[in-house]
Amino acid sequence: MSDEFNLSPAQLDALREIGNIGAGNSATALSQVINKRIDMNVPKVALVPLESVPDLVGGPDVIVVGVFLRVYGKAPGNILFLLPQKSAYYLVDTLMGKHHGDTQKLDFMDESALMEIGNILSGAYLNAFFTFTQISMLPSIPALAMDMAGAILNVVLVQLGQMGDKALVIETQFLSEDDGIDGQFFLVPDPGSLETIMKAVGVE
Amino acid sequence: MPELIRVGMADYKVGKSPATIISYGLGSCIGISLYDPQTKIGGLLHIMLPDSTQARASDNPAKFADTGLPLMLNDVLKLGAAKNRLVAKIAGGAQMFAFSNATDIMRVGVRNAEAAKKALKAHGIKLIAEDTGGTYGRTVQIELDTGVYKVKTIDKGEKEI
Numbered sequence: 001m002s003d004e005f006n007l008s009p010a011q012l013d014a015l016r017e018i019g020n021i022g023a024g025n026s027a028t029a030l031s032q033v034i035n036k037r038i039d040m041n042v043p044k045v046a047l048v049p050l051e052s053v054p055d056l057v058g059g060p061d062v063i064v065v066g067v068f069l070r071v072y073g074k075a076p077g078n079i080l081f082l083l084p085q086k087s088a089y090y091l092v093d094t095l096m097g098k099h100h101g102d103t104q105k106l107d108f109m110d111e112s113a114l115m116e117i118g119n120i121l122s123g124a125y126l127n128a129f130f131t132f133t134q135i136s137m138l139p140s141i142p143a144l145a146m147d148m149a150g151a152i153l154n155v156v157l158v159q160l161g162q163m164g165d166k167a168l169v170i171e172t173q174f175l176s177e178d179d180g181i182d183g184q185f186f187l188v189p190d191p192g193s194l195e196t197i198m199k200a201v202g203v204e
Numbered sequence: 205m206p207e208l209i210r211v212g213m214a215d216y217k218v219g220k221s222p223a224t225i226i227s228y229g230l231g232s233c234i235g236i237s238l239y240d241p242q243t244k245i246g247g248l249l250h251i252m253l254p255d256s257t258q259a260r261a262s263d264n265p266a267k268f269a270d271t272g273l274p275l276m277l278n279d280v281l282k283l284g285a286a287k288n289r290l291v292a293k294i295a296g297g298a299q300m301f302a303f304s305n306a307t308d309i310m311r312v313g314v315r316n317a318e319a320a321k322k323a324l325k326a327h328g329i330k331l332i333a334e335d336t337g338g339t340y341g342r343t344v345q346i347e348l349d350t351g352v353y354k355v356k357t358i359d360k361g362e363k364e365i
Contacts (some may be wrong), residue, residue: 061227143302147358149229157213165267
């Protein structure tokens, strides 16, 4: 595999479908946990220059909460669930049965709850991924940080940066029915994983 | 309002007073500034990785400390800075996520800081200030009028180095 990879329309479709099934499963799981309807958009699949990735989340200096999980298995990669600060607080309020607006900063329990959400979303996503591709993958334990989006994305971009100059990003946006929670779920396969995934779904 | 020059990740910009060069949201990345106090010419380089020889082929030398620095150095000299007057400051190199089994890639912030210093030394440029490490993101800017290097964080305040 070369350092720069290009995608055919059939490959893009296959990845979009994987994203769709995965994120659909995740949205259902999240919806059950918080007892609200969760809408999702059609997943975006794109090959993005590394330096442009922060623009996908509104710019490098936007403050976000990020839950990061490394994905292990035959098609390794990274998962990042990003929430704008306000959305993260709203989600914590919902999870902890507090009034909306109560959470003004994240304590240990709040962080733990958000990491568990990252866990649930990733588990659901990867389960669907397995059903579709027969590639079994496991997420690492989650890690959480609240900071500038650019800084948080570094952890993913650095790994890709050693292999090339572009990131393959499968992104889905989750929106709760009351608009309080607006999160972005990213699956970023390692460059070498693309081939494995494509073979598994029969697209060359 | 003096000109504000924005530097993206894996990129660098040079300029002269009264411009300010800024780069937003550095995590494990490092912002290396160069400044000539006499001509008030300087530059800011935003590197992602320490060493181009440890990575696969890249079209972008500004991504690495070892190949990015000579590029920026060349451009500030072309603008009229004198090499023997140049001073450097660095900031960034955080570890954003704490993992118990931190691999090399997680420690990239530390390695970036080391590589930045090594590259500066290799080119004979004096490092006069640094703000590296920690677990938080930084926005950095070099004010070419004064040479002040400002480091902003979301909850650790703002400092000038």
